[in-house]
Amino acid sequence: MDLNLLLDMAVTGYGNRTAVSEGGDALTYAELGRAADLGARLVRRIGADAVIFVGPSHPAYPAALFASAAAGVPFIPLNYRLGREQLQGLMAAHPKALVVSDEPWIGEEMPERARSLRGYLATLRDDRPSPDEPDVVPLSPGQSDDVAVVLHTSGTSGTPKAALLRHRNLASYVFTTVEFANASDEEAALVTVPTYHIAGLANLVSNLYAGRRIVYLEAFDPQGWLETIRSEGITQAMVVPTMLARVVRFLDGADASVPTLRTLAYGGSRMPIPVLEEALARFADTDFVNAYGLTETSSTIALLGPDDHRAALTSNEPGARARLGSVGRVIPSVEVEVRDDDGAPTAGQVPGLIFLRGDQVSGEYAGESALDVDGWFPTGDRGWLDDEGYLFIEGRADDTIIRGGENVSPAEIEDVLMAHPAVADAAVVGLSDDEWGQRIAAVVTIDGDGDAVTPAVLREWVRDHLRSSKTPDLVAFWPELPRTATGKLLRRQILEELSSTLSTENPATS
Amino acid sequence: MLKAGLRLACPRCTTEVVVVRASADDVMLTCSESVLVSVDSAREGTGHPTIGSDGMLLGKRYVDEPADLELLCTKAGPGALACDGRVLGIRGAKPLPSSD
Numbered sequence: 001m002d003l004n005l006l007l008d009m010a011v012t013g014y015g016n017r018t019a020v021s022e023g024g025d026a027l028t029y030a031e032l033g034r035a036a037d038l039g040a041r042l043v044r045r046i047g048a049d050a051v052i053f054v055g056p057s058h059p060a061y062p063a064a065l066f067a068s069a070a071a072g073v074p075f076i077p078l079n080y081r082l083g084r085e086q087l088q089g090l091m092a093a094h095p096k097a098l099v100v101s102d103e104p105w106i107g108e109e110m111p112e113r114a115r116s117l118r119g120y121l122a123t124l125r126d127d128r129p130s131p132d133e134p135d136v137v138p139l140s141p142g143q144s145d146d147v148a149v150v151l152h153t154s155g156t157s158g159t160p161k162a163a164l165l166r167h168r169n170l171a172s173y174v175f176t177t178v179e180f181a182n183a184s185d186e187e188a189a190l191v192t193v194p195t196y197h198i199a200g201l202a203n204l205v206s207n208l209y210a211g212r213r214i215v216y217l218e219a220f221d222p223q224g225w226l227e228t229i230r231s232e233g234i235t236q237a238m239v240v241p242t243m244l245a246r247v248v249r250f251l252d253g254a255d256a257s258v259p260t261l262r263t264l265a266y267g268g269s270r271m272p273i274p275v276l277e278e279a280l281a282r283f284a285d286t287d288f289v290n291a292y293g294l295t296e297t298s299s300t301i302a303l304l305g306p307d308d309h310r311a312a313l314t315s316n317e318p319g320a321r322a323r324l325g326s327v328g329r330v331i332p333s334v335e336v337e338v339r340d341d342d343g344a345p346t347a348g349q350v351p352g353l354i355f356l357r358g359d360q361v362s363g364e365y366a367g368e369s370a371l372d373v374d375g376w377f378p379t380g381d382r383g384w385l386d387d388e389g390y391l392f393i394e395g396r397a398d399d400t401i402i403r404g405g406e407n408v409s410p411a412e413i414e415d416v417l418m419a420h421p422a423v424a425d426a427a428v429v430g431l432s433d434d435e436w437g438q439r440i441a442a443v444v445t446i447d448g449d450g451d452a453v454t455p456a457v458l459r460e461w462v463r464d465h466l467r468s469s470k471t472p473d474l475v476a477f478w479p480e481l482p483r484t485a486t487g488k489l490l491r492r493q494i495l496e497e498l499s500s501t502l503s504t505e506n507p508a509t510s
Numbered sequence: 511m512l513k514a515g516l517r518l519a520c521p522r523c524t525t526e527v528v529v530v531r532a533s534a535d536d537v538m539l540t541c542s543e544s545v546l547v548s549v550d551s552a553r554e555g556t557g558h559p560t561i562g563s564d565g566m567l568l569g570k571r572y573v574d575e576p577a578d579l580e581l582l583c584t585k586a587g588p589g590a591l592a593c594d595g596r597v598l599g600i601r602g603a604k605p606l607p608s609s610d
Binding site for chain 2: 008202267
C-alpha cells in the first residue's frame with residue numbers, strides 16, 4: 001500500500017484530466033505520472049537520499065512528492081517562510097537531498113542538487129533518455145513500510161518534531177476515506193493550505209485519488225479567493241479558520257455569490273463559533289465540513305459533516321446545538337479513547353486525554369514511536385465525547401491552566417471572549433503565580449469600534465457567562481495575536497511577551 | 511499472512527488487489543478458482559473468462575463480511591474474487607463527506 005499505487009490508479013483511471021494548476025502552469029494526471037518517473041531517475045542519477053521541497057503551492061509540489069515515492073526516498077516539505085539559518089539547520093540532516101526551491105541562496109549553495117520549481121518541471125519535460133545512457137535506471141519504489149513523508153509539527157507549545165508518515169499510513173488514509181474517481185469532470189478544488197503542512201499534503205493526495213482538478217492559489221486574500229472560485233468554477237475548497245474569518249469580514253454581510261461551491265471544508269485550528277455562524281449565513285448554498293486531525297495521524301480522523309452542521313444550527317436542544325463547536329464523529333477506520341490522568345477511559349462526557357488508533361495513525365518521530373504497546377497514540381489534545389460520539393476538543397493538554405487546583409481550558413474562555421461584539425480575537429494563557437499556581441491572563445484584539453471596552457468590561461462578561469474561577473485575572477489589549485499559517489495560536493510566544501511586559505510595566509494595567 | 515498493505519494478483523488474469531483490512535489469517539482468496547498470488551510472482555496472464563461477475567473494477571473496494579476482509583482493486587480484470595468460496599461484494603457504505 002503506497003503512494004505509487006495511488007498515482008498508477010489515477011493515471012489509468014483518468015490520465016487525460018488536469019491534475020493540478022497554478023497560474024499558467026498545469027499538469028494532467030498522465031503528465032504527473034511521467035514527471036514522477038523522470039523525477040525518480042533524476043533522484044537516482046544524482047544519488048539523492050531524500051527530496052526536499054521549499055516553496056509555495058505549485059505543480060512542482062506533487063511532481064516532487066511522487067518522484068520521491070517512485071525513487072523510494074522520503075519527501076520533506078519545509079516551511080519556505082523560515083529564515084535561511086533555520087532552513088539550513090533542518091536541511092543539514094539531509095546533505096544529499098535533491099532540493100526543489102526558488103530560494104536564490106539554495107541554488108547558489110548547492111547548484112548540482114538544487115532545482116527551481118519551474119526549472120524542475122522543465123527538466124522533466126525535456127528529459128528524454130539520451131543514447132549513451134541506459135534507457136531505464138533501475139528504481140526501487142517506496143513500499144508500504146517505507147517512510148513516504150517527513151513533516152515538522154507546528155510546535156506551538158513545545159519544540160517542533162519531525163513526524164514520519166509511512167506509505168501505509170498515507171495510503172490507508174486515502175483508501176479508507178476517499179472513493180476512487182468519485183469526482184465528476186467539472187469538479188475542481190481550490191487549495192490555499194501550505195505545502196509543508198499535513199493539510200496541504202492530505203488535500204493533495206485525496207483530491208488526486210478522487211480525480212479532482214486541483215487549483216492552487218498561493219497568496220491568500222479574501223477577494224482573490226472569491227474571484228478564483230467564480231472564474232475557475234471551484235466546487236470544493238478548504239480553508240483554515242483565520243482565512244474564513246477574513247472572508248466573512250470582507251463580505252461584510254453580503255452573500256458570498258459562489259454558486260459552483262458545493263463544499264467548504266475547514267480545519268487546522270479552532271474555529272470561533274461566531275465566525276462559523278456568520279459564514280454559514282453568507283455561504284447559504286454550500287455544505288460545510290469540519291475536519292480534525294493531526295500531523296501524526298495523516299490528517300483527518302474526525303468529521304463534522306454538512307448534515308451535522310444543519311442539525312446543530314436548527315436545533316433548540318442545547319446539547320445538539322453545541323455540536324457546532326465539536327469536530328464531529330471519528331471516522332470508521334479510526335478508534336478513539338478519552339482517558340483520565342491515570343490512563344483509565346473516562347465516561348459520561350468527562351474531559352481527558354485523547355488517544356487514537358488506526359492504520360493511518362503513525363505516531364512516529366525520527367527515531368522513536370509514541371504509540372503504546374496496544375498501538376494507541378497519545379495526541380496531546382484534551383477533549384471529551386458526548387452521548388452520540390461527537391468529539392469536543394479543549395486544546396493541547398500542555399495549554400491547560402491549573403488555577404487553584406482547578407483545570408481550566410483556555411478555549412472555553414476564548415470562545416466566550418470572542419462572542420463579545422467588540423472582540424476580534426482572543427488568547428488565554430496561564431501565568432505562574434505563587435498563590436494560585438497559575439493565574440488566567442487574556443490577550444485580546446478589538447474591532448475598530450470597540451474603544452469603550454475596558455478590561456473590567458470583559459472580565460464582567462466572562463464572569464456572567466462562565467464563573468468567577470474562570471474569569472481572567474488580567475486582560476491585555478494587543479493590536480494582533482501571533483498565529484501560525486494554519487491559524488494556531490503561538491501560545492508560547494504570547495506567554496513570553498506577556499511575562500516580559502508584566503515584569504517591566506506597571507501591573508495596574510489590568 | 512494476510513495483512514493490510516499486502517498486494518495480491520490473479521495468476522491467470524489482470525486482476526490485482528491490495529488488502530485494506532484483514533482480521534482472519536486462514537482464508538483462501540481466489541479469482542475464478544485460481545488461488546491469488548503475490549503481485550511480484552510470475553504470472554501466466556493467459557486470462558480466463560469471467561465467471562459470474564461484472565468484472566473487478568479499478569478503485570472499487572470489495573468485502574467479505576464473515577472474514578472482516580476488505581480488498582481494493584488496483585488493476586481491473588474479469589474476476590470474480592472469492593474468500594473461502596464466497597464471492598466478494600462491492601462495498602456499499604455511504605461515502606464520507608469530502609474533507610479536503
